[in-house]
Amino acid sequence: MLRPFLLFLLLLLPGLTAMAQQPGPGRAPDANASVTLSGYLRDAANGEALVGASVFVKALAVGATANEYGFYSLTLPKGTYTITYTYLGYEAQETPLTLTTSLTRSVRLATRGVQTSEVLITGQKPDENVKSTEMSVNRLDLKQVKLMPALLGEVDVIRSIQLLPGISTVGEGAAGFNVRGGGVDQNLILLDEAPIYNASHLFGLFSTFNPDAVKDIKLVKGGIPAQYGGRLSSLLDVRMKEGNTQRLGVSGGVGLIMSRLAVEAPIVKDKGSFIVAGRRSYGDLFLKLIPAQKDNQAYFYDLSMKANYTLGTQDRLYVSGYLGRDVFAFGKDFKNTLGNRTGTVRWNHVLNARLFANVTGVVSKYDYGLGVPEGNQAFDWKSNIVNYNLKADFNYYRTPQSTLNFGAGAIYYTFLPGRVTPGNASSIFRPLALDEQQAVEYDAYLDNEQTFSARLSAQYGLRLSMFDYLGAGTVFDYEGPDGRQKTPVNPRQYGAGKVIKRYPNLEPRASLRYALSETSSLKASYNRMVQYIHLVSNTTASSPLDVWTPSTNNIRPEKADQVAVGYFRNFQDNAYEASVEVFGKRMDNQIDYINGANTLLNKNLEAELLYGRGRAYGAEFYVKKNQGDFTGWISYTLSRSERQINGLNNNDWYVNKYDKTHYLSVVGLYQLNPRWTLSGTFSYSTGIATTFPDSRYSYQGLIIPNVNGDVRNNYRVPAYHRLDLAATREGKTDPNRRWHGSWTFSVYNAYARRNAYSIYFRQNKDNPLRTEAVRLSVLGSVLPSASYNFNF
CATH class of the missing domain: 2.60.40.1120 (Carboxypeptidase-like, regulatory domain)
Incomplete structure (x- = not known):
């Protein structure tokens, strides 16, 4: 490896x-x-x-x-x-x-x-959006995120990201987020350089990132530097706090559904420090108070840890980790659990004043499972993905006008697609296990940030990646017409560690900035991305039953070429900033499924997969007010995301399940006085695309909805819109007192909009001959909340 x-x-x-x-x-x-x-x-x-x-x-x-x-x-x-x-x-x-x-x-x-409202949304220079070569990049300042309305009073990184241009979700209760028409698996989510495969709790209602442990959040939608790869749509880079090197610090909060606590302190003052931050929901504790629900469970927890130590004037060591888990159980009838575990060790070394090195080792595991605890149907189903990553990155500061970034890395993957074991001796289930899979991904890159003049700067680079799908295992080819289940043929056996299929790829990247004036600039970017691992999901939203699978001799790597052009302008001494970006993205080897595909515990899953092309294009508009008592932003995205796959929709283009034509977000924060801050957010988006029946037939007295013809995503659910409100009251400021507390009061879904998560069809109870459409809403009522936050 x-x-x-x-x-x-x-x-x-x-x-x-x-x-x-x-x-x-x-x-x-x-x-x-x-x-x-x-x-x-x-x-x-x-x-x-x-x-x-x-x-x-x-x-x-x-x-x-x-x-x-x-x-x-x-x-x-x-x-x-x-x-x-x-x-x-x-x-x-x-x-x-x-x-x-x-x-x-x-x-x-x-x-x-300064007052909190005067802190900018991005942790950068006020004119960084104009002066930097970066485009399609957003940074979030947690000071302001914590003042925004939140579901049940809990600050959430992912929900805040969804208020930015080009970012959407399929609705409440949907894990992950979609960037420029891409799938949830096409986002590279890193926590201290460790990949997170499911960044959500409670099926998408909350993210895995504890705000008390997070220092920096950076989202890149285009012009991704050559250092990063492995996903098609975006990079979400989350960095944890390093811990206070000066004194003990404690922070936390108590809300309606969860509590948080973070402790940070020096190991040796000015040389090393640590932070430990944990959260736990306590819905299961309330269930125990209800006799009919006392055997049910529904909770999540996570624990974030990080320590660092200065070994000398040129060396620093970092160790960080994350552990998170969701647990659901309905008495003795059903149980479900899923979680992430990561560990990161990093060594910084200054080779000389111009050359900085960072060597990183990462372990990351995502596992998920379900089962029935007791009875003759008792079983346990488990699946996971594990990776081990070793890489070295270098920054060489050649001149003030040129910085070279280069490095190399390798990732070893193991995949357990699914394993079922009987829960007891009387279970009707028999042991069933899909073969484990192994793969190795290699990469090397070279990237240069160059300033040619006061007006012209660029960042350009090249990434070389290679993916080896490894044995041991038996592989097949698949034959048959598109759109139908194919037949496995030509079986071949490979020994452990033998390369079954190798995929090398070159991934060029480039970003260009031209300054029109001190307050405005034009930018353009291009990047090619290659994705070697895939989330096999036959549902609109990611779920715990989705399976990660590598590229194989039949499943080819996904590829994307994206071009973006943007105009950036600041006004009134950087008090306001505005941007317009236009993007176009072409994707190859996109995965879809035959109608009625079985993606769960299917030994011949590849027989039910289809492959084709994708395209996404659109425009993003963004206006933000940075200074004054009233701050906030408006973002609007007009976009289209489509696929063309032989065997589906009569081989014609169709909108994919992540397509949303219109997406509008409005965020406002008002500093009423030094102690009170009012905030509100409004979101509107086109409903998600789905396939609805257009006829019905009768079978043994049942009326069954039916879709005529080979159509895909022929309707949309109703448009989504929601208003959230919040008020934050800061405690009195006392220079002689270290304790500081604040109250946040919020109202989620202020006008009780019953947004449709999905639409399903059933027979009318009063008239069985009549078929009716039923709207399923996850959070369809007003949800008030209050939380208390503190630090000392």
Whole structure:
């Protein structure tokens, strides 16, 4: 598994050695050489790395940005300069420095005493949306997210993301989110670089991310850097807090359905720290108070942990982990459980003032199952996906105008599609297990961020990926007409570790920015993405019964080419910002299913799969107010997402199940006074596409709905819209008291809209000859809530 990874590192070694020999901290440069200023930028209060903080030299009009670990590097001619360190919401520092040799200087910035409403939504410079080469990127500031209305008073990262342009969901109770017409499995979700395969609790009502443990949230919809791959639609990069290096800190909250608690403290002051954050819902505790429900269970919990320690001036070690689980049980009739487990170990090493290295090892497991505990139908059904990831990433700060990012990695996968065991000796079920599957994914990449002039900058790179589907196992080819179950033929046996099928791919990436003025710019991006693992789901929304499967000799990797063009403009000294983006995406090897496909415990699942093309295109409009007592944004997306698969819909294009023509979100926050903040959100979207019957027939006295012809997604459920309101009351500010508390009161679905999650058909009770459509709503009434949050 590691051979290509190690070979790549050996090829890099001569270059790394040459880079590392450049003048670094404490080394004397040549007389005519430039010198390098480098170090870390951190929060003065708690020692957290300030991701994206800026270092600027006005005299030369050059600067640098801190990476994900707060490290910066800036190469300058020898001389005396005023160095300015800035980060949004923090006091700027200006320091005169005379640079005659390379210098390491780490800086701690203190927060400004501003009202919460004045903190921007993104943790960046106010004009970063105009000046940065990045496009199709959104960052969320949790300070503002925590003031927004939330379901049952619980702050949720995924629900906040769904208020941004290009992001949607199929409705309440649906796990995951959809980006630019893609599926939920086409989003790469990383928690401290560990993949999360199901980022939801309670079937999508809450996300797995505890807001008390999260430091930075970044969503990338297009122009994805070459460092990332493996999914077609987006990257959601979530970074956990590192823990307070200065003093003990405790935060948490108590709500109607769950409570949270986070503890952070130094291991050794200014050298290391840790944070432990946990949540648990307690719906099951209330069920025990009801005699008829006392044997039922419905709860979830999660635990996030992270520690870091400075090993020396050039080395830092991080260890983080996540454990989350959902448990549902209806007495002795049914049980269901699912959960994620991750572990990440990272080693940062500064090879010299210009070269930063990060080596990461990751373990991630997602498992899910169901069963009947007792009786003659007792059984246990289990399935999982496990991966082991080792990678090395490097940042080489060549000049203030050029930064090279490069690295390599390998991921080893194991898949358990399904295993059923009898629950007891009298069970009617017999043991049944699908073969385990193994695969290895390799990657290597090179990416350059280049500033050509004050107006023109670019980021471009190339990713080389390769996927090996491995034995042991028996594989088949499948023959037959499209649209029908195919027949397995030509069986072949492979030994353990033998390559059954290999897929190499090149993935070019490029982003371009051209400044029209100090306050406006044009941007364009292109990226090719390849996805080697797939979520086999024959439902509109992701469910615990969906199965992850690798690319095989029959299932080819999914591919996508996306182009986006955008115009970005700020107004009134960055008080307002606006953008318009137009995108187009072509997808190959998209997976769909024959009518009536069986995706559960099917040894010949590939016989029921169909493959074809996909396309998505649209425009995203975004206006945001950043400053003043009233802040917020409006986003509107006009888009189309379609597929064409031979064997379905008469081989014609049809809208896929994630298509939504219109999607509108309005978010407003009003700082009424220093203690009260009012907020509201409104969402509107076109109903999801689905297949409705257009006729019926009678069979043994039953009226059965029927679909005439080969049609797919021929109707839509009614449009979705919802208004949420909230008010947050801050506790009194007392400089002599560390305890700070706040109350949040919210109303979810304020006008009780019964949004349709789905529509199903049945016979009318009073007139069996009449077929009626029934709207299924998950949350169809007003849901008030209150929660208390605290920190000290």
